[in-house]
Amino acid sequence: MRYLDHAATTPVRREVLDAMLPHLTRWFGNPSSHHTVGEAAASALAEARARVAHVLGMRPGDIVFTSGGTEANNLAVKGIAVAAQQHRGARHLVTSPIEHESVLESVGYLRRVHGFDVTFVPVDGEGRLDPDAVAAAVRDDTALVSVGYANNEIGTVQDATAIAAGVQGRGIPLHLDAVQAAGWLPLAGTGADAISLAGHKLGAPKGTGVLAVRGRIPLEPLLHGGGQERGRRSGTEDVAGAVAFATALDLAEAERAASAERVGAFVRAFVARVLATVPTARLTGDPVHRLPGTASFTFAGTSGEAVLLQLERLGIVSSSGSACAAGSDEPSHVLVACGIAPEVAQTTVRFTFPHDLAQSLDDVATAVAASVAAVAS
Known part of the structure; x- marks a missing residue:
């Protein structure tokens, strides 16, 4: 997992x-x-x-x-x-x-x-x-x-x-x-x-x-x-x-600079891969001024929860956003405040990576694309 x-x-x-x-x-x-x-x-x-x-x-x-x-x-x-x-x-x-x-x-x-x-x-x-x-x-x-x-x-x-x-x-x-x-x-x-x-x-x-x-x-x-x-x-x-x-x-704090550089480079490549392979994917948040370990997408035309379930079947655990709002039927107040339509906001999937990331996760991008395709079909 x-x-x-x-x-x-x-x-x-x-x-x-x-x-x-x-x-x-x-x-x-x-x-x-x-x-x-x-x-x-x-x-x-x-x-x-x-x-x-x-x-x-x-x-x-x-x-x-x-x-x-x-x-x-x-x-x-x-x-x-x-x-x-x-x-x-x-x-x-x-x-x-x-x-x-x-x-x-x-x-x-x-x-x-x-x-x-x-x-x-x-x-x-x-x-x-x-x-x-x-x-x-x-x-x-x-x-x-x-x-x-x-x-x-x-x-x-x-x-x-x-x-x-x-x-x-x-x-x-x-x-x-x-x-x-x-x-x-x-x-x-x-x-x-x-x-x-x-x-x-x-x-x-x-x-x-x-x-x-x-x-x-x-x-x-x-x-x-x-x-x-x-x-x-x-x-x-x-x-x-x-x-x-x-x-x-x-x-x-001792590891911060090295972790931010290493994880940030990987996550930027991960984001580019997902956006290139999933036509409906949209990155949420600022593409430049953002946490190095965070990548959050909307996948219009899908169910975010269904994508999450499909990902977990493939061994990848992620979330739809804040854990404090888990289980709510309401769209994210954050995404709505950013001008994202409520029905699109509910398709969100968030990936947040560890500080000690030390391995390639290209298979995660592949799994994301497969999960979105399976749910959307």
Whole structure:
């Protein structure tokens, strides 16, 4: 079986398992406990925090360990917005219509419960935001701008530094959902004030994540209790998970440039092969500004789910888009926002390749063509 759904989740790396195991067994203490076992756990947690901060170009105190990308996005959007509302009467948010559900639903909550106005800056047909349009959407009462660094469905990459420059010139914080970008794109130097990450996209276990938020940005916690994570996320910290996340992020960053070049070259050749052999195939997303490991196609006149089933019979596991929307009968909100007709959007098949790709997958392109032909006939 060839697993080509790495945007949904990745296998845990052996190095990560080895790093976290001692903190599940010998060094199992509660980092808030004031004894030898607890202090060992606290030391490991501090080291993990410093390692993550180094990769992001931030301070250790900026790092909040979470249960994953969804919680990180919720804490960023709700926490920064509510704090801004309390501190300076802000009541406006800026985002785009192609964001992950965890951002869009958080924005919806703030609109319903806290009375926020929301501006959705449109994207072009390839899913790209105009940084000038984002800056123009900012108001004096804007609490936060939240955009995805790279889209989880189509792989389009935004010009984060240009967006940050335009937004922060107005004194407004920028949150980047970088869950899909980690391991493929630089995370330091974007200019973002808050960055969300998820460990299971990098070879760490599910249930691990980070919100990095600069200390000058007020943040209202979502979880209350013991005041852990400097009062920003109460609850006994998952030390083993933090160590696992830091290890996976370190490895991904060390390998990033080489992986992006190698996988990107292969995926470009794969895309060209599919487009040349399947007349109905259309690549979604920006053909240039895209994640190196993502290739998403629509196949007009077919059923995306039927193509996926046929591919799995041939030993290739892929997806129709976001795992968080799996099972929904509705067309992808991302593709619809890019101007793709709903009936065409439902023919989407997404292939997301691993960072450690080391073999030819020409047979995958052949299998794609055969599956589309079989379904369309």
